Amino acid sequence: MSMAGNLRKVTGLGRGGGLRRAARRRPRVDLSHPARSPLGSSVVNCVTYRDGRRTGARGDLVDAVRRVRRSGEGFVWLGLHEPTTREFADVVELFDLHPLAVEDAVEAHQRPKLERYGETLFAVFKTVCYVEHERLTANSEVVDTGEIMVFLGKDFVITVRHGRHGSLGPLREGLESDPEQLAQGPSTVLHAIADHVVDDYLTVIDSVQEDMDRIETDVFAGHGARVDPGRIYQLKRELLELKRAVVPLDRPLEELATQPIRVVAPEIQTYFRDVSDHLSRAKEQIAAFDELLNSILQAHLAQVTVAQNEDMRKITAWAAIVAVPTMVCGVYGMNFDHMPELHWRYGYGMVIGVTSVACLLLYRAFRRSRWL
Structure with missing residues (x-):
């Protein structure tokens, strides 16, 4: 099959009108969810613009580019x-895209970057989405x-999109308006x-702020030492x-904001400065969050240490109290024939009384020193 024929099949813009008939049977849909196009290919949309307006010209992608x-x-x-290499092959040939950029676009998992290949500019953006959850856990x-x-x-x-979020449908409609x-x-x-993309960063950061506020509240509440540290590590x-x-x-x-680039209009380049400012704000908030999480984690570990010390003091105090009757019982359990008060009628009561008073005095002393 020819390149034009392949593109007709992939884009659904062929003269046979199969896609147009399908489009008339359904309202406008967001093809980003489910991730793959319900039309059976990786193509989400293909539109020609002239003077800022969508044209209604008929034909396939090759004809549109030729016009x-x-x-x-x-x-x-x-x-x-998420196109495959085979689906992308004809597009590569039509627009003369560089093989290295094509490999990055198909394989994905790239860092945000900007590269120039002749007359073509290749940009990679990481999109983010906040995952809703009732309560933050370690997983x-x-x-x-x-x-x-x-x-x-x-x-x-x-535009080549990977992932189940970051739909460009609303963005396209906004531009067309x-x-x-x-x-x-x-x-x-x-x-x-x-x-x-940068606006989404700020939106996600605002949502992450709520998770951090919850963790901070839990850590500095009365039961802070019992907070699962896995929640803090997971958020980090x-x-x-x-x-x-x-x-x-x-x-x-x-x-993009400062360097002259042939395919970027000077009028548009000015707007990238505003985007860069928003990105700086996002970076500063993330850095602040990271520092705050470190402080929260250190505070939590300090609370755990304090709680452990308090537990050890309680254990020590009770061990000291229990040591008094243990000692008395040990002395009178040696079975000697000649021991003071051993055969005295009130010996038992006296020993019990003295032991109880000694334990009570120790208890009051530990309570006063806040060991109990």
């Missing part, structure tokens, strides 16, 4: 979700991560994605996962 390049106006936005998942890869050219933008902004080209989409691990998504993005955003 855009012939007219020199507009761009094509192709959205994919709770707090932060779920995914990835968005963006191939940016002068007349195209290809502002044709004037979208008319500035594909770099508008790159900025919108970066802004969307999840915070580290969030940190791995946020911190490496600083350098790519700084480059």
